[in-house]
Amino acid sequence: MAGLLDIQDLSVTYRTGGEDLAAVRGVTLSIASGESVGVAGESGCGKSTLASTVLRLQPKNAVVTGQVLVGGNDVLTMRWGHLRAVRWSDASVVFQGALHSLNPVQRVGDQIAEPIRLHDAYASKAQAQSRVGELLEQVGLTAARARSYPHQLSGGQRQRVMIAMALACRPALVVADEPTTALDVMVQAQVLKVLTDLVGELGLGLMLISHDLSVLATTCDRVVVMYAGRIIEEASASTVFAHPRHPYSAALAAAFPRVGDPAARFAPAGLAGDPPDPRRLPTGCCFHPRCPIAIEACRTVDPPLESVSVGHPVACIRAGEPQPAIPVRAAV
Amino acid sequence: MSTVQLSARQVVWRRRRSSAARTWREFRRHRTGLVGLCVLVVFALVAIFAPLLANPDGLEVTKATALPFTAPSSSYWLGTDESGRSVLTLLIYGSRVSLFVGLMSTLISMVLGTLIGIASGHFGGVVGTLLFRLTEWFLVIPFLPLALVLATLLGPSLLTITFVIGVTSWPGTALLIRSQTLSIESRPYMERARVLGAGNWHQMSRHVLPNVMPMVFANTTLTVAIAILAETTLSFLGLGDPSRVSWGTMLDSAFSNGAMTLGAWWFLFPPGICVVVVVLSFTMAGQALEEIFNPRLRDR
């Protein structure tokens, strides 16, 4: 099934002075054209590492196994020249903390034009400028903004500039890593609207990474939940949000409550403990120390990702049981 | 419960020791820094044990028995000066003055520079601006003319030289510390300290100073190098204490007694080489320290 992006059994391990850090452990994921897939997870779950492998941007001390096929070609093994061509024109990435990735002493128009000039040596200055204007309008800014410096733009506007930059070379796939995390709810809505409109108009494939499951639920078609380097649940966006079958997904869903839900009134939901240190993963199911419904077997058995119902794989040995509401009321 | 308090302090010391050990381990990895440090240790030992290494009588002109400007031989390893004194003895005793003046003036400079730097960075408004202007004012005072004026007023002596060097080098330190202080002041934990009710003294001593210390430390080693060079210059110009020998006065004597035309290289080169070697060693050690304390430099 050659989709736009095909990640096959990807594992990324960082070698750091003696200790091995397994950031990603056997992830399989695919995205087709015009499809938007959300990757939900918190710090340390491997989502940013996953995003960086799409363009082979992982650090030098990372050992990678598996395949990352972009448009049918394996990014991890292609020759350097081919990789440079693929970068930005087949797939592009909007990184976490993108607000701070803009060069403060260059006008934003020049920064957006940079990938255009890099990929098309014959593009004239005028052609690049008109393309920049086009891109800015696509993300909801005026073409005149190209002459602004980053500090003259607000947070939301800078994020839109980053998206415009990602679209500069007309990629088929865009990976956005926490694009709205530092933004207010209204600006977040504006940015998400830009992304969904672009997916609709241009037929892009979109991988949206966030720890806010409600954002993913409203913007994406499918959602994949990651924990400690593995995918632990995958289903359509509404299913993961409304009927999660893994206790971690339930906790993530409950963390951002629906305003007006009486069950959430004076009942903040969360989990005890912290996301696991990738260097010292628990035995058995890596979630068991924090799991509200863990049983004895969870300490020894690492559950594989298996479908409980059609197209809804879950990595939990209790997923098949009839589902009472998973308790996620935070205890102090 | 008091046992917990005691061990809290104990463990703080243990942590300080282990972080010092870690710094030492990192320092060991810098070959240039290590070389610099070894050379400095050698010179320090020579200065401290000078009386054991060379007879103090060798400094007395009246007791000199050799002929002036004799070339190096088995009895006088570095030959003799214009009065027949052993150049090696002069060199060994000269190290004392050079190193001492260098260190003393650096101390003045660092203490003054750190205090004023932190204060001008921490206090805003009139006080901060005043201190900053004061720093700028002292920054532009020219080194040599001040030295000449003071030497005329106070008479040439080691104190004069120390004073001059201290007064003209503290602004550089102060500016550096001030900018570091400004960046620390903007950190959230400073605001937290203020919200908890901390006064200015608490903020500066408990939060700013510990975070500024590494930079002060690295800057000190570099300042010593400059101070020693400055002392040499001033002594060479005759502004130092004529009764004490230092590397600078040796160069002055060599120059004024025509050592070059006489071909007495053994009198001319050693003090100059010593100054260069010491300054270079301080610089190498200082750079190594700076790399350790400033992680951004490390990655280059």
Place this chain on the structure above:
Amino acid sequence: MGGGLLSGRDVEVTFRGRGGRPDAKGVDGVDIDIAAGEIVALVGESGCGKTTLARTLLGLERPSAGEVRYDDHPLRYSTRAMRGYRRQVQLILQDPTGALNPRQSVYESVAEGLRIHHVVDRSRKSGQQVNESDLVARALSRAGLRPPERFFLSYPHELSGGQRQRVVIAGALALEPDVLIADEPVSSLDASIRGEILALLLKLRDELGLSVLVVTHDLGLAWNIADRIAVMYLGRIVEIGSTEEVLGAPRHPYTRALLSVVPEIDQIEPVVLRGETPDPSRIPSGCRFHPRCPALLDGTAADRGIAEECVSRPLQVLPATGAHRAACWLVD
């Protein structure tokens, strides 16, 4: 009169414009009350003045007009008076990582407040036998770090984000304040950890009778823990009331727009406001929200015959207590 424990009356905070630029009104007339044992959420987007208002209530900023009252006495800004005030109202900052001095152990960070105010010496003089480490242990326990001794000698970089935030809270609790002001207390924490910090704030209210003013842009957070909510826009409170009333039946168009864009599965049509929040140095005439108000833009206001007033007639400052109120000409 009849104010709460901590209150502001007609508070205005003006920032002088530099270099010829006009003055900016960070806070432009606010009445606010926080009663004992109450959790109030101050909600708004960045630039609305909520942080400025919070800092003014803390005494870190002096109001250019109006006054702040604590326990019915106006705040005095002398050094001594401020010192005393610090023992009654404390702040929890947004970023727990930056809020702790990396060179200080947890014990030292928590004991800092005690040392500044010489709490141990003063208690001993008044005859009580107290020990600094007892007070530190008690504060850490109350903040949920148990057993507290285990954390005494840790340094911030050894702790997780949630633990660091608890240390910051313990530092504030050590002074036994009556009011906590929390500025975005969970926005930089992972989703699954939000719950426990919010639950901790509720617990402190229930067990210690603390009042909490939570400054946030997250309406879900307000729904989770706030008794009352005040919505700010461009320096004014535009809607105030109990959380159920304001979030359940919002009256102000801005509140309605904010609620509509909170991501949810079965969303009502989101009202994504256009443009950005205007500059506080150029506050619009009449109702300050009118340039972006959906009711004005889609003709609802015109139909009710008040479009003129929206543009020209300024609104009154809303009273701090009492019923659910909104500052809008559409609402009588």
